[in-house]
Amino acid sequence: MALGKSARLLATVAVCGLATGASAADVEVLHWWTAGGEAAALNVLKEDLAGQSVGWEDMPVAGGGGAAATTTLKARVAAGNPPTAAQLLGMSVREWAQEGSLGDITALADEGNWADVLPPAVVDFATYDGKWVAAPVNIHRPNWLWINAAIFEENGLTPPTTWEEFNTVAAALQEKGITPLAHGGQPWQDATVFDDVVLGLGGADFYRKAIIEADLDALGSDTMLQVFDQMRTLRGYVDDNFSGRDWNLATAMVLNGEAAMQLMGDWAKGEIIRADMVPGEDILCIPAPGTAGSYLFNTDFFAFFDVTGDMKAAQDAMANSVISPEFQHAFNKVKGSIPPRTDVDISDYDACALKAKEDIAEASANDALLGSLAHGHAQTSSVQRAIFDVVTEHFNSDMSSEDAVEELVLAVESASI
């Protein structure tokens, strides 16, 4: 991989104060990228660092969306043994910074002019109290609908652009004995679908009010009743074995024709590419029903814990690596996301990434670029957890929409105190 290694090695050597050929300390990195496409993307980083004589101690904690990784990270930090870096979503970067556990990489960020090449929404999550505490590696879009093109073609179906159309298409598929929706029943996956339904039925302003501002009137509104009605309808379109299924296994169902569609972020593309299928051709990507024009986003950051000496030098090398345009180009192509750096040319990416790039520009111009609740960019962890609980309880029971709305308001109210 051509990553301008000699220039970067010199930079590392300068940072480390080591003679050429000497090796820096390892970085120990806690992350949840264990699915095939995720691991392949992470390899891009491991190899890049190896080229700079920075070793990699892997600390993977399986579990999409990162809930299990968060628990492990808390235990490590509480034991006074934080990793060099941890994969974190935006709101948790903020919470860890608030705790005072993160280091300060402002000198590197200033030197590299990070603020000039990253979108303000991303800078906002990477900085705390005027200091840089984390480096962003991607921008993901959770509100995609992935469609098995062959199934749609064989059955004469058109990709649905509203929830009403989705229901019609899903009913037709079900009638033919095809599972309409591949889903994994884990709270973060239920919440990924919920985000799509809130945005698709309520629109960007409603999503902002209900989810980002946690406005109790919006949470208790008729629109929210319709959202839970639609969640109940979706429950009828998943197969019997959905409970606890990992997201990548649900993606595999769409790839191998066991199910027709999946509502999932574009990390699903990592699986599509690994299966030698073409995103945008074999597997279509369209915005989740009703969400065209809006863009939910989440960014994975590497947050840097407060370390010293050799470890700090290795940490700086890692920060410089992940922010470099060459790395961001190579990594995001495999991961399924787009680079957060605005100055990286992605004209050689797949059709879905090109659409993502176009759509994010349109959404930010229209005030419709919104942080994802399911993926840690909309709410504090306590409010997020409160909403997850209600959404998952509703999805897995026969709770009425009225009761779900009532519980949602109560749960958010008490979690916000």
Ligand code: GAL
């Ligand atoms: C997201 C994360 C992605 C992705 C996904 C599934 O929260 O931002 O990078 O891998 O979880 O694990």
